[in-house]
Amino acid sequence: MAPTHDESAGASVDPRVVRTRHDILGTALRMVVDEGPEALTHQHIAQVAGYSKATLYKHWASRAHLLRDAFDAFAALDEMPHHVPTGDIRADLVGEMRTFRWAIEQHRLDRMLAALIGLTASHPELEATRDLIVTEGEHVMRAVLGRVLAGARLDAAVHMLVGSVINAALLHGTVPTDDVISACVDLVLDGVDRY
Amino acid sequence: MAPTHDESAGASVDPRVVRTRHDILGTALRMVVDEGPEALTHQHIAQVAGYSKATLYKHWASRAHLLRDAFDAFAALDEMPHHVPTGDIRADLVGEMRTFRWAIEQHRLDRMLAALIGLTASHPELEATRDLIVTEGEHVMRAVLGRVLAGARLDAAVHMLVGSVINAALLHGTVPTDDVISACVDLVLDGVDRY
Numbered sequence: 526m527a528p529t530h531d532e533s534a535g536a537s538v539d540p541r542v543v544r545t546r547h548d549i550l551g552t553a554l555r556m557v558v559d560e561g562p563e564a565l566t567h568q569h570i571a572q573v574a575g576y577s578k579a580t581l582y583k584h585w586a587s588r589a590h591l592l593r594d595a596f597d598a599f600a601a602l603d604e605m606p607h608h609v610p611t612g613d614i615r616a617d618l619v620g621e622m623r624t625f626r627w628a629i630e631q632h633r634l635d636r637m638l639a640a641l642i643g644l645t646a647s648h649p650e651l652e653a654t655r656d657l658i659v660t661e662g663e664h665v666m667r668a669v670l671g672r673v674l675a676g677a678r679l680d681a682a683v684h685m686l687v688g689s690v691i692n693a694a695l696l697h698g699t700v701p702t703d704d705v706i707s708a709c710v711d712l713v714l715d716g717v718d719r720y
Numbered sequence: 721m722a723p724t725h726d727e728s729a730g731a732s733v734d735p736r737v738v739r740t741r742h743d744i745l746g747t748a749l750r751m752v753v754d755e756g757p758e759a760l761t762h763q764h765i766a767q768v769a770g771y772s773k774a775t776l777y778k779h780w781a782s783r784a785h786l787l788r789d790a791f792d793a794f795a796a797l798d799e800m801p802h803h804v805p806t807g808d809i810r811a812d813l814v815g816e817m818r819t820f821r822w823a824i825e826q827h828r829l830d831r832m833l834a835a836l837i838g839l840t841a842s843h844p845e846l847e848a849t850r851d852l853i854v855t856e857g858e859h860v861m862r863a864v865l866g867r868v869l870a871g872a873r874l875d876a877a878v879h880m881l882v883g884s885v886i887n888a889a890l891l892h893g894t895v896p897t898d899d900v901i902s903a904c905v906d907l908v909l910d911g912v913d914r915y
Protein backbone atom coordinates (compact mmCIF):
# COMPACT_ATOMS: atom_id res chain seq x y z
CA MET A 526 0.00 0.00 0.00
CA ALA A 527 1.40 3.38 -0.99
CA PRO A 528 2.03 5.68 1.94
CA THR A 529 -0.20 8.70 2.22
CA HIS A 530 1.29 12.10 2.86
CA ASP A 531 -1.42 13.79 4.84
CA GLU A 532 0.83 14.88 7.68
CA SER A 533 -1.97 16.85 9.32
CA ALA A 534 -3.89 13.73 10.33
CA GLY A 535 -3.04 11.25 13.07
CA ALA A 536 -4.35 8.53 10.73
CA SER A 537 -1.40 8.94 8.32
CA VAL A 538 0.39 5.69 7.54
CA ASP A 539 3.63 7.19 6.19
CA PRO A 540 6.18 5.57 8.51
CA ARG A 541 8.32 8.73 8.58
CA VAL A 542 5.37 10.77 9.79
CA VAL A 543 4.46 8.12 12.33
CA ARG A 544 8.04 8.13 13.64
CA THR A 545 8.18 11.92 13.83
CA ARG A 546 4.92 12.10 15.75
CA HIS A 547 5.98 9.25 18.04
CA ASP A 548 9.33 10.94 18.80
CA ILE A 549 7.77 14.30 19.53
CA LEU A 550 4.90 12.99 21.67
CA GLY A 551 7.35 10.79 23.61
CA THR A 552 9.49 13.84 24.29
CA ALA A 553 6.40 15.79 25.39
CA LEU A 554 5.41 13.05 27.86
CA ARG A 555 8.91 12.82 29.37
CA MET A 556 8.87 16.61 29.67
CA VAL A 557 5.59 16.55 31.64
CA VAL A 558 7.21 14.18 34.14
CA ASP A 559 10.65 15.80 34.27
CA GLU A 560 9.85 19.50 34.02
CA GLY A 561 6.13 19.85 34.74
CA PRO A 562 3.22 20.76 32.48
CA GLU A 563 4.22 24.38 32.02
CA ALA A 564 7.34 23.32 30.12
CA LEU A 565 5.17 21.98 27.30
CA THR A 566 5.50 24.62 24.58
CA HIS A 567 6.06 24.09 20.86
CA GLN A 568 9.41 25.85 21.08
CA HIS A 569 10.77 23.84 24.02
CA ILE A 570 9.59 20.46 22.72
CA ALA A 571 11.04 21.20 19.26
CA GLN A 572 14.38 22.08 20.82
CA VAL A 573 14.55 18.97 23.03
CA ALA A 574 13.18 16.53 20.42
CA GLY A 575 15.50 17.91 17.71
CA TYR A 576 12.82 19.00 15.25
CA SER A 577 12.06 22.45 13.90
CA LYS A 578 9.33 24.54 15.48
CA ALA A 579 7.73 24.62 12.00
CA THR A 580 7.45 20.82 12.01
CA LEU A 581 5.69 20.92 15.36
CA TYR A 582 3.24 23.55 14.15
CA LYS A 583 2.59 21.50 11.00
CA HIS A 584 1.42 18.58 13.17
CA TRP A 585 -0.22 20.54 15.98
CA ALA A 586 -1.70 23.95 15.22
CA SER A 587 -2.14 24.81 18.90
CA ARG A 588 -0.81 23.86 22.31
CA ALA A 589 -4.24 22.36 23.08
CA HIS A 590 -3.88 19.89 20.17
CA LEU A 591 -0.38 18.97 21.26
CA LEU A 592 -1.49 18.37 24.87
CA ARG A 593 -4.44 16.26 23.76
CA ASP A 594 -2.30 14.04 21.50
CA ALA A 595 0.44 13.68 24.14
CA PHE A 596 -2.03 12.45 26.76
CA ASP A 597 -3.84 10.31 24.15
CA ALA A 598 -0.46 8.70 23.44
CA PHE A 599 -0.04 8.03 27.17
CA ALA A 600 -3.54 6.49 27.34
CA ALA A 601 -2.76 4.34 24.28
CA LEU A 602 0.53 3.08 25.73
CA ASP A 603 -1.55 0.84 27.98
CA GLU A 604 1.43 0.53 30.26
CA MET A 605 -0.36 1.39 33.47
CA PRO A 606 0.88 -1.41 35.72
CA HIS A 607 -1.69 -3.54 37.56
CA HIS A 608 -1.71 -6.29 40.14
CA VAL A 609 -2.85 -9.64 38.72
CA PRO A 610 -5.77 -10.74 40.94
CA THR A 611 -5.38 -14.09 42.69
CA GLY A 612 -8.90 -14.43 44.10
CA ASP A 613 -7.93 -13.40 47.66
CA ILE A 614 -9.81 -10.12 47.86
CA ARG A 615 -7.80 -8.60 50.71
CA ALA A 616 -4.47 -9.50 49.09
CA ASP A 617 -5.70 -8.30 45.69
CA LEU A 618 -6.75 -4.88 47.01
CA VAL A 619 -3.48 -4.41 48.92
CA GLY A 620 -1.55 -5.61 45.84
CA GLU A 621 -3.33 -3.16 43.52
CA MET A 622 -2.78 -0.22 45.91
CA ARG A 623 0.92 -1.10 46.23
CA THR A 624 1.22 -1.34 42.44
CA PHE A 625 -0.34 2.13 42.14
CA ARG A 626 2.18 3.38 44.73
CA TRP A 627 5.03 1.70 42.82
CA ALA A 628 3.98 3.47 39.58
CA ILE A 629 4.09 6.78 41.45
CA GLU A 630 7.50 6.12 42.97
CA GLN A 631 9.15 4.49 39.96
CA HIS A 632 7.44 6.17 37.02
CA ARG A 633 6.22 9.40 38.62
CA LEU A 634 2.65 8.62 37.63
CA ASP A 635 1.71 11.32 40.17
CA ARG A 636 3.34 13.98 37.99
CA MET A 637 1.51 12.73 34.92
CA LEU A 638 -1.81 12.86 36.84
CA ALA A 639 -1.00 16.27 38.36
CA ALA A 640 -0.31 17.64 34.88
CA LEU A 641 -3.48 16.06 33.51
CA ILE A 642 -5.59 17.53 36.35
CA GLY A 643 -4.03 21.00 36.11
CA LEU A 644 -4.21 21.15 32.31
CA THR A 645 -7.77 19.80 32.10
CA ALA A 646 -8.85 22.76 34.25
CA SER A 647 -7.61 25.07 31.46
CA HIS A 648 -8.33 22.77 28.50
CA PRO A 649 -11.72 21.02 28.87
CA GLU A 650 -11.07 19.20 25.57
CA LEU A 651 -8.70 16.96 27.57
CA GLU A 652 -11.62 15.53 29.59
CA ALA A 653 -12.26 12.59 27.25
CA THR A 654 -8.59 11.56 27.45
CA ARG A 655 -8.59 11.96 31.23
CA ASP A 656 -11.67 9.71 31.41
CA LEU A 657 -9.93 7.02 29.33
CA ILE A 658 -6.87 7.10 31.59
CA VAL A 659 -8.96 7.01 34.77
CA THR A 660 -11.15 4.12 33.54
CA GLU A 661 -8.04 2.10 32.66
CA GLY A 662 -6.37 3.03 35.94
CA GLU A 663 -9.33 1.96 38.10
CA HIS A 664 -10.54 -1.15 36.28
CA VAL A 665 -8.71 -3.76 38.38
CA MET A 666 -9.80 -2.11 41.65
CA ARG A 667 -13.38 -1.97 40.39
CA ALA A 668 -13.36 -5.61 39.24
CA VAL A 669 -11.98 -6.92 42.56
CA LEU A 670 -14.37 -4.82 44.68
CA GLY A 671 -17.24 -5.74 42.32
CA ARG A 672 -17.07 -9.30 43.65
CA VAL A 673 -18.40 -8.14 47.04
CA LEU A 674 -20.02 -4.74 46.42
CA ALA A 675 -22.44 -3.12 43.96
CA GLY A 676 -24.10 0.21 43.25
CA ALA A 677 -23.29 3.21 45.44
CA ARG A 678 -21.23 1.04 47.83
CA LEU A 679 -19.01 -0.14 44.95
CA ASP A 680 -18.53 3.44 43.71
CA ALA A 681 -17.77 4.54 47.29
CA ALA A 682 -15.15 1.82 47.85
CA VAL A 683 -13.41 2.48 44.49
CA HIS A 684 -13.32 6.24 45.16
CA MET A 685 -11.95 5.63 48.68
CA LEU A 686 -9.18 3.15 47.81
CA VAL A 687 -8.03 5.00 44.68
CA GLY A 688 -8.64 8.39 46.31
CA SER A 689 -6.54 7.56 49.37
CA VAL A 690 -3.46 7.11 47.16
CA ILE A 691 -4.37 10.16 45.04
CA ASN A 692 -4.88 12.33 48.13
CA ALA A 693 -1.58 11.24 49.67
CA ALA A 694 0.39 11.69 46.44
CA LEU A 695 -1.14 14.84 44.96
CA LEU A 696 -2.19 16.82 48.03
CA HIS A 697 0.28 15.61 50.66
CA GLY A 698 3.26 15.06 48.36
CA THR A 699 3.89 11.58 49.76
CA VAL A 700 2.72 7.98 49.30
CA PRO A 701 0.79 5.83 51.78
CA THR A 702 2.91 3.46 53.91
CA ASP A 703 2.23 -0.28 53.98
CA ASP A 704 0.44 0.25 57.31
CA VAL A 705 -1.88 2.88 55.85
CA ILE A 706 -2.61 0.76 52.75
CA SER A 707 -3.48 -2.26 54.93
CA ALA A 708 -5.62 -0.07 57.19
CA CYS A 709 -7.56 1.29 54.17
CA VAL A 710 -8.30 -2.22 52.89
CA ASP A 711 -9.17 -3.53 56.36
CA LEU A 712 -11.56 -0.66 57.10
CA VAL A 713 -13.38 -1.19 53.79
CA LEU A 714 -13.52 -5.01 53.96
CA ASP A 715 -14.45 -5.09 57.65
CA GLY A 716 -17.33 -2.79 56.69
CA VAL A 717 -18.28 -5.17 53.86
CA ASP A 718 -18.15 -8.21 56.14
CA ARG A 719 -20.89 -6.77 58.30
CA TYR A 720 -23.52 -7.40 55.63
CA MET B 721 2.91 55.84 62.33
CA ALA B 722 4.39 57.02 59.02
CA PRO B 723 3.77 54.66 56.15
CA THR B 724 6.78 52.87 54.73
CA HIS B 725 7.32 52.77 51.02
CA ASP B 726 9.10 49.48 50.52
CA GLU B 727 6.73 48.20 47.90
CA SER B 728 8.88 45.15 47.23
CA ALA B 729 8.06 43.55 50.59
CA GLY B 730 4.81 41.85 51.59
CA ALA B 731 5.38 43.32 55.08
CA SER B 732 4.80 46.88 53.88
CA VAL B 733 2.22 48.77 55.91
CA ASP B 734 1.47 51.52 53.39
CA PRO B 735 -2.29 51.09 52.96
CA ARG B 736 -2.09 51.94 49.25
CA VAL B 737 0.39 49.14 48.73
CA VAL B 738 -1.70 46.75 50.78
CA ARG B 739 -4.74 47.62 48.70
CA THR B 740 -2.88 47.23 45.41
CA ARG B 741 -1.54 43.82 46.41
CA HIS B 742 -4.96 42.74 47.71
CA ASP B 743 -6.67 43.80 44.46
CA ILE B 744 -4.16 42.06 42.27
CA LEU B 745 -4.01 38.80 44.25
CA GLY B 746 -7.83 38.71 44.40
CA THR B 747 -7.95 39.08 40.63
CA ALA B 748 -5.36 36.32 40.27
CA LEU B 749 -7.42 33.94 42.44
CA ARG B 750 -10.64 34.62 40.53
CA MET B 751 -8.70 34.04 37.32
CA VAL B 752 -7.51 30.61 38.53
CA VAL B 753 -11.15 29.61 39.08
CA ASP B 754 -12.64 31.25 35.99
CA GLU B 755 -9.95 30.69 33.37
CA GLY B 756 -7.60 28.02 34.73
CA PRO B 757 -4.03 28.24 35.98
CA GLU B 758 -2.49 28.88 32.58
CA ALA B 759 -4.23 32.27 32.37
CA LEU B 760 -2.11 33.53 35.28
CA THR B 761 0.46 35.74 33.57
CA HIS B 762 1.66 39.19 34.63
CA GLN B 763 0.25 40.68 31.46
CA HIS B 764 -3.22 39.14 31.72
CA ILE B 765 -3.63 39.88 35.44
CA ALA B 766 -2.46 43.48 34.96
CA GLN B 767 -5.00 43.94 32.19
CA VAL B 768 -7.93 42.46 34.15
CA ALA B 769 -7.03 44.12 37.49
CA GLY B 770 -6.50 47.50 35.85
CA TYR B 771 -2.87 48.00 36.86
CA SER B 772 0.20 48.39 34.69
CA LYS B 773 2.38 45.42 33.90
CA ALA B 774 5.25 47.42 35.49
CA THR B 775 3.36 47.58 38.81
CA LEU B 776 2.92 43.81 38.78
CA TYR B 777 6.61 43.26 38.09
CA LYS B 778 7.50 45.69 40.89
CA HIS B 779 5.63 43.51 43.39
CA TRP B 780 6.39 40.10 41.88
CA ALA B 781 9.61 39.62 39.94
CA SER B 782 8.53 36.24 38.56
CA ARG B 783 5.43 34.22 37.87
CA ALA B 784 6.53 31.84 40.65
CA HIS B 785 6.39 34.65 43.24
CA LEU B 786 2.99 35.76 42.00
CA LEU B 787 1.62 32.19 42.17
CA ARG B 788 2.99 31.69 45.66
CA ASP B 789 1.47 34.92 47.01
CA ALA B 790 -1.87 34.27 45.29
CA PHE B 791 -2.19 30.81 46.92
CA ASP B 792 -0.85 32.18 50.23
CA ALA B 793 -3.65 34.75 50.07
CA PHE B 794 -6.14 31.94 49.49
CA ALA B 795 -4.73 30.00 52.47
CA ALA B 796 -4.90 33.15 54.64
CA LEU B 797 -8.52 33.84 53.69
CA ASP B 798 -9.47 30.99 56.01
CA GLU B 799 -12.79 30.79 54.21
CA MET B 800 -12.72 27.06 53.60
CA PRO B 801 -16.22 26.11 54.78
CA HIS B 802 -16.58 23.35 57.36
CA HIS B 803 -19.35 21.42 59.04
CA VAL B 804 -19.72 22.26 62.73
CA PRO B 805 -19.48 18.91 64.55
CA THR B 806 -22.45 17.94 66.71
CA GLY B 807 -20.99 14.86 68.40
CA ASP B 808 -22.85 12.34 66.21
CA ILE B 809 -19.88 10.85 64.34
CA ARG B 810 -21.81 9.48 61.39
CA ALA B 811 -23.73 12.74 60.88
CA ASP B 812 -20.56 14.80 61.34
CA LEU B 813 -18.63 12.84 58.68
CA VAL B 814 -21.52 13.00 56.21
CA GLY B 815 -21.92 16.72 57.00
CA GLU B 816 -18.24 17.47 56.40
CA MET B 817 -18.18 15.54 53.11
CA ARG B 818 -21.31 17.36 51.94
CA THR B 819 -19.76 20.71 52.90
CA PHE B 820 -16.66 19.82 50.85
CA ARG B 821 -18.95 18.95 47.93
CA TRP B 822 -20.84 22.24 48.38
CA ALA B 823 -17.55 24.20 48.24
CA ILE B 824 -16.72 22.43 44.97
CA GLU B 825 -20.13 23.10 43.43
CA GLN B 826 -20.65 26.64 44.72
CA HIS B 827 -17.11 28.02 44.88
CA ARG B 828 -15.31 25.75 42.40
CA LEU B 829 -12.84 24.68 45.10
CA ASP B 830 -12.00 21.81 42.71
CA ARG B 831 -10.57 24.31 40.21
CA MET B 832 -8.48 25.95 42.92
CA LEU B 833 -7.14 22.53 43.98
CA ALA B 834 -6.57 21.43 40.37
CA ALA B 835 -4.55 24.58 39.74
CA LEU B 836 -2.59 24.11 42.96
CA ILE B 837 -1.79 20.47 42.09
CA GLY B 838 -0.81 21.23 38.50
CA LEU B 839 1.28 24.28 39.39
CA THR B 840 3.04 22.63 42.34
CA ALA B 841 4.32 20.00 39.89
CA SER B 842 6.14 22.80 38.03
CA HIS B 843 6.83 25.05 41.03
CA PRO B 844 7.97 23.03 44.09
CA GLU B 845 8.17 26.27 46.08
CA LEU B 846 4.36 26.11 46.26
CA GLU B 847 4.53 22.94 48.42
CA ALA B 848 4.50 24.78 51.76
CA THR B 849 1.39 26.72 50.75
CA ARG B 850 -0.29 23.55 49.47
CA ASP B 851 0.46 21.89 52.84
CA LEU B 852 -1.16 24.80 54.72
CA ILE B 853 -4.28 24.61 52.57
CA VAL B 854 -4.52 20.80 52.90
CA THR B 855 -4.03 20.88 56.70
CA GLU B 856 -6.78 23.48 57.04
CA GLY B 857 -9.02 21.59 54.62
CA GLU B 858 -8.70 18.25 56.47
CA HIS B 859 -8.69 19.36 60.09
CA VAL B 860 -12.40 18.84 60.85
CA MET B 861 -12.40 15.38 59.21
CA ARG B 862 -9.28 14.45 61.19
CA ALA B 863 -10.73 15.72 64.50
CA VAL B 864 -14.02 13.83 64.08
CA LEU B 865 -12.33 10.57 63.01
CA GLY B 866 -9.73 11.03 65.78
CA ARG B 867 -12.46 10.34 68.33
CA VAL B 868 -12.61 6.67 67.21
CA LEU B 869 -9.35 6.02 65.32
CA ALA B 870 -5.62 6.62 65.78
CA GLY B 871 -2.31 6.01 64.00
CA ALA B 872 -2.31 4.39 60.56
CA ARG B 873 -6.07 3.71 60.76
CA LEU B 874 -6.77 7.42 61.34
CA ASP B 875 -4.52 8.42 58.43
CA ALA B 876 -6.20 5.77 56.26
CA ALA B 877 -9.72 6.96 57.09
CA VAL B 878 -8.86 10.66 56.50
CA HIS B 879 -7.21 9.85 53.15
CA MET B 880 -10.20 7.71 52.12
CA LEU B 881 -12.99 10.17 53.02
CA VAL B 882 -11.19 13.25 51.68
CA GLY B 883 -9.73 11.27 48.76
CA SER B 884 -13.11 9.95 47.65
CA VAL B 885 -14.33 13.52 47.04
CA ILE B 886 -10.99 14.52 45.47
CA ASN B 887 -11.00 11.49 43.15
CA ALA B 888 -14.60 12.12 42.06
CA ALA B 889 -14.04 15.85 41.49
CA LEU B 890 -10.55 15.97 39.99
CA LEU B 891 -10.29 12.66 38.13
CA HIS B 892 -13.93 11.93 37.25
CA GLY B 893 -15.08 15.54 36.79
CA THR B 894 -18.11 15.02 39.03
CA VAL B 895 -19.06 15.06 42.71
CA PRO B 896 -20.19 12.11 44.86
CA THR B 897 -23.97 11.71 45.24
CA ASP B 898 -25.61 11.59 48.68
CA ASP B 899 -25.78 7.79 48.31
CA VAL B 900 -22.04 7.51 47.65
CA ILE B 901 -21.17 9.87 50.53
CA SER B 902 -23.34 7.83 52.93
CA ALA B 903 -21.81 4.57 51.64
CA CYS B 904 -18.26 5.91 52.21
CA VAL B 905 -19.05 6.88 55.80
CA ASP B 906 -20.92 3.61 56.48
CA LEU B 907 -18.11 1.44 55.10
CA VAL B 908 -15.52 3.24 57.25
CA LEU B 909 -17.61 3.33 60.44
CA ASP B 910 -18.87 -0.24 60.08
CA GLY B 911 -15.19 -1.23 59.83
CA VAL B 912 -14.43 0.79 62.98
CA ASP B 913 -17.33 -0.79 64.86
CA ARG B 914 -15.79 -4.23 64.51
CA TYR B 915 -13.03 -3.39 66.97
